[in-house]
Amino acid sequence: MKYVKLFYAQCKLSVMAATMYRANFWLMLIQSILNTFMTLLSVEFIYGSVESIAGWSKEDMIVLICTSLIVNQMYRGIIHFNQNRFVNGVGSGGFDKLLLRPVNLLFQVNTGPIHISGLLSIIAPVIVLLSQLSKMSSHISATQISLYLLFLINGVVVLASFMLLLYTLAFVFIKVDGINNIYYLMMDMASKPQEMFGKECLYGFLWVIPAIPLANAPAMVLLGKRSVLPLALYLLIGVTFVLLSTVSLHTGRKRYTSASS
Amino acid sequence: MSIIQVEHVSKVYRVHEKPEGFRSAMKDLFQRRYIEKTAVDELNFSVEQGEIVGLLGENGAGKTTTLKMLTGILYPTAGKVTVAGYCPTERKKDFLKQISFVMGNKSDVNWDLPAVDTFRYQQLIYDVPEVEFSENVSYMAELLEVKHLLKTQLRRLSLGERMKMELINCFLYTPKVVFLDEPTLGLDLRSQIAIRTFLKKYRNDHKTTMMITSHYMDDIEETCDRVILLQKGQKTFDGDIAELKKPEMSFKEGILNLMGSGEKQK
Amino acid sequence: MKKYLYGFQLFFLNSLQYRFNTVINLFFGNMSLLVTMFFWVLIFNGDFGKSLNGFTLSGMITYFVISNILSKFTLQGSGFYYTSMVKNGSLGSVLLKPYRLEWTVYFQQISTSITGLIPQLLFVLCVLPFISGFLTWNVSVWNILSMVMFIVIASITSHLLWSIFGFMAFWMEEATAVMWSLAVLLNMAMGMYIPLDFFPKGWLSVLEKLPFSAWGYLPSKIYLGLLSVEKQLQLLWIHLSWIVILLLLHRFIWKAGLKRFSSVGG
Ligand SMILES: Nc1ncnc2c1ncn2[C@@H]1O[C@H](COP(=O)(O)OP(=O)(O)OP(=O)(O)O)[C@@H](O)[C@H]1O
Ligand SMILES: [Mg+2]
Numbered sequence: 014m015k016y017v018k019l020f021y022a023q024c025k026l027s028v029m030a031a032t033m034y035r036a037n038f039w040l041m042l043i044q045s046i047l048n049t050f051m052t053l054l055s056v057e058f059i060y061g062s063v064e065s066i067a068g069w070s071k072e073d074m075i076v077l078i079c080t081s082l083i084v085n086q087m088y089r090g091i092i093h094f095n096q097n098r099f100v101n102g103v104g105s106g107g108f109d110k111l112l113l114r115p116v117n118l119l120f121q122v123n124t125g126p127i128h129i130s131g132l133l134s135i136i137a138p139v140i141v142l143l144s145q146l147s148k149m150s151s152h153i154s155a156t157q158i159s160l161y162l163l164f165l166i167n168g169v170v171v172l173a174s175f176m177l178l179l180y181t182l183a184f185v186f187i188k189v190d191g192i193n194n195i196y197y198l199m200m201d202m203a204s205k206p207q208e209m210f211g212k213e214c215l216y217g218f219l220w221v222i223p224a225i226p227l228a229n230a231p232a233m234v235l236l237g238k239r240s241v242l243p244l245a246l247y248l249l250i251g252v253t254f255v256l257l258s259t260v261s262l263h264t265g266r267k268r269y270t271s272a273s274s
Numbered sequence: 275m276s277i278i279q280v281e282h283v284s285k286v287y288r289v290h291e292k293p294e295g296f297r298s299a300m301k302d303l304f305q306r307r308y309i310e311k312t313a314v315d316e317l318n319f320s321v322e323q324g325e326i327v328g329l330l331g332e333n334g335a336g337k338t339t340t341l342k343m344l345t346g347i348l349y350p351t352a353g354k355v356t357v358a359g360y361c362p363t364e365r366k367k368d369f370l371k372q373i374s375f376v377m378g379n380k381s382d383v384n385w386d387l388p389a390v391d392t393f394r395y396q397q398l399i400y401d402v403p404e405v406e407f408s409e410n411v412s413y414m415a416e417l418l419e420v421k422h423l424l425k426t427q428l429r430r431l432s433l434g435e436r437m438k439m440e441l442i443n444c445f446l447y448t449p450k451v452v453f454l455d456e457p458t459l460g461l462d463l464r465s466q467i468a469i470r471t472f473l474k475k476y477r478n479d480h481k482t483t484m485m486i487t488s489h490y491m492d493d494i495e496e497t498c499d500r501v502i503l504l505q506k507g508q509k510t511f512d513g514d515i516a517e518l519k520k521p522e523m524s525f526k527e528g529i530l531n532l533m534g535s536g537e538k539q540k
Numbered sequence: 541m542k543k544y545l546y547g548f549q550l551f552f553l554n555s556l557q558y559r560f561n562t563v564i565n566l567f568f569g570n571m572s573l574l575v576t577m578f579f580w581v582l583i584f585n586g587d588f589g590k591s592l593n594g595f596t597l598s599g600m601i602t603y604f605v606i607s608n609i610l611s612k613f614t615l616q617g618s619g620f621y622y623t624s625m626v627k628n629g630s631l632g633s634v635l636l637k638p639y640r641l642e643w644t645v646y647f648q649q650i651s652t653s654i655t656g657l658i659p660q661l662l663f664v665l666c667v668l669p670f671i672s673g674f675l676t677w678n679v680s681v682w683n684i685l686s687m688v689m690f691i692v693i694a695s696i697t698s699h700l701l702w703s704i705f706g707f708m709a710f711w712m713e714e715a716t717a718v719m720w721s722l723a724v725l726l727n728m729a730m731g732m733y734i735p736l737d738f739f740p741k742g743w744l745s746v747l748e749k750l751p752f753s754a755w756g757y758l759p760s761k762i763y764l765g766l767l768s769v770e771k772q773l774q775l776l777w778i779h780l781s782w783i784v785i786l787l788l789l790h791r792f793i794w795k796a797g798l799k800r801f802s803s804v805g806g
Contacts (some may be wrong), residue, residue, distance in 0.1 A: 026395065051725070112365065113375050
């Protein structure tokens with residue numbers, strides 16, 4: 014309960030601070046809409062010359078891409094910025110402050126000020142997704158929708174924990190901003206159909222580099238496609254990565270030397 | 275039992291030796307060389323409840339490192355630290371709610387917001403009841419003479435005013451043990467005096483235990499009951515401040531004398 | 541020149557210092573090329589005989605490898621150079637220097653681009669053994685020459701156009717944000733997402749005549765031998781005339797911007 018309140022307070026503070034830089038805020042939003050639009054346009058063009066890609070029709074693909082964009086923007090708006098703050102804090106000594114507060118460390122590392130325009134960028138893919146769904150609404154049940162939302166959240170959790178697991182390398186190497194490239198790569202992979210990873214590497218992209226649980230899993234539930242795994246396993250992947258990142262955070266902390274001030 | 279207990283505590287930093295020039299950089303690529311730096315060496319002391327202890331020493335003597343180990347930020351390389359009955363690095367919630375660490379030169383507040391908003395957030399983090407919160411804020415704001423500034427954006431405040439806000443922020447939840455690392459760094463005389471008065475008064479009202487480091491001897495002389503002197507990570511003096519206040523020597527001279535004899539001992 | 545080399549050496553030393561980060565950057569900064577590659581294998585259903593809009597599978601993969609490398613010669617940096625100069629007010633002092641600013645910026649940006657190309661080429665070299673089977677290798681000498689011509693043109697037109705975008709900073713505060721949006725649009729128009737042949741009928745004949753097509757699409761098509769010599773010559777003239785047009789525009793807007801700069805007082 015306290016954590017919900019803390020999170021809410023952070024949101025309020027960020028909104029208050031963000032209203033001061035309005036112009037940039039709108040332009041960032043436009044940029045993200047353009048980005049969504051261009052990605053969808055290239056899909057449109059590809060499907061101009063093929064009927065389906067590994068069994069994914071154009072409509073399916075749009076659902077997949079929008080899902081990956083939503084997962085991406087939720088992570089970027091709420092978590093990514095704070096994880097980067099944590100990485101910088103490990104280098105500059107700012108991490109001291111987190112250690113002093115009587116609040117769960119994992120929570121502090123992942124949350125904090127909200128990147129408002131990143132979060133608002135969700136609007137574009139959500140609208141496209143809804144309009145796509147309204148076309149297919151006859152086939153979609155309420156269970157599917159709630160499962161979709163569950164797996165969407167699970168996707169964000171997997172992405173956040175996976176990235177944190179990598180960012181905790183900052184305790185060893187200090188400068189690790191190159192890891193951001195892995196994030197971009199993950200998002201690139203997440204928006205592709207899971208068939209791309211081939212049968213041989215499938216388990217690798219579930220358990221080692223978890224690209225499939227991010228967007229493929231929720232999209233699959235929504236589209237009623239046959240899952241490669243029992244559904245509960247996707248949630249298990251989420252739990253596993255949360256545990257791994259927690260362990261890594263607490264192990265890494267022992268190496269933390271703060272900064273000489 | 276003493277509220278702070280430090281037994282045989284050491285801290286060794288392992289630093290990567292930065293190579294100079296191009297060729298040694300290439301060599302370094304394959305074989306890193308590290309040097310070990312002992313910042314704190316076999317430290318022993320204890321502090322009783324309600325005491326104010328001054329931690330003195332030259333730059334690099336290991337004062338900040340000691341405070342960071344006492345607050346659980348750093349793991350000691352060896353030895354045992356107990357504060358308020360807890361091991362600091364375990365980060366138990368009850369422990370963290372009892373301590374506070376005032377860092378003179380660091381703060382990660384949101385600069386765009388006024389101080390009250392920061393205090394509200396702090397209230398939430400430390401579960402401070404509303405009554406206690408408003409009492410504490412008005413009591414401290416009055417003592418530090420910043421009542422009229424509570425609603426001003428933090429970035430518009432001067433260094434001294436900001437430091438006072440930081441103090442309020444750190445004392446907001448009535449901690450039992452407070453560590454202050456150079457709380458008067460860069461402040462003018464008036465603010466320095468205000469902060470000293472605040473600390474003394476606060477201790478008398480709340481029986482708070484404090485450890486202070488400062489390079490302004492007046493801070494130490496006026497607020498502390500006891501002084502611990504660190505030299506190159508080792509304790510070379512630990513005693514009542516009265517021992518140093520002699521009629522034939524000023525406090526500063528006394529400290530300088532101590533440092534000299536500490537050097538000779540080695 | 542010496543100064544540039546020294547800067548490069550410092551950059552290199554810094555990279556060695558943080559070798560983990562350097563390796564990660566090198567390896568993962570370009571990995572998305574492989575993702576694109578496998579996606580197209582999926583789209584073609586792994587069928588090397590099939591052709592979509594004139595592209596075979598290996599042609600398509602080669603297209604993305606080549607256009608990714610060549611797009612480094614698109615000098616976006618020129619635009620951001622001007623915006624930051626206007627914003628931080630250093631433009632005034634640069635204007636006093638005795639050289640033609642636009643060409644100085646051009647060469648500066650080109651050298652940055654070539655530096656940026658090194659890690660990318662290294663990456664391609666690393667993965668080449670694995671992907672060489674997917675690539676097309678038969679190129680004629682003429683096509684290579686023609687490709688180089690187009691790249692030189694691309695670097696000039698992109699420099700001029702992005703500079704013009706950068707001049708927006710004279711009139712508006714948020715020029716950088718607008719430029720990022722433009723970058724997204726232009727990436728599409730230069731065929732970075734997908735070759736222009738996949739666009740609806742009629743779009744190609746317009747887009748290939750715009751300066752952006754030379755920034756990635758045209759040289760890659762020429763490498764693949766998918767553009768007849770006649771067509772190449774015809775487009776060459778069009779793109780050469782873009783240089784003249786953009787040069788004039790560049791001069792004009794620059795003068796207007798300076799006027800505004802001096803009247804506002806920077
Ligand atoms: N994060 C670190 N990594 C490596 N060495 C460090 C680090 N922090 C401190 N040191 C070294 O440990 C020694 C003690 O530093 P410390 O900051 O505790 O000194 P101090 O007594 O607080 O000094 P000052 O009066 O200057 O604040 C110094 O020699 C310093 O160089
Ligand atoms: Mg210090």
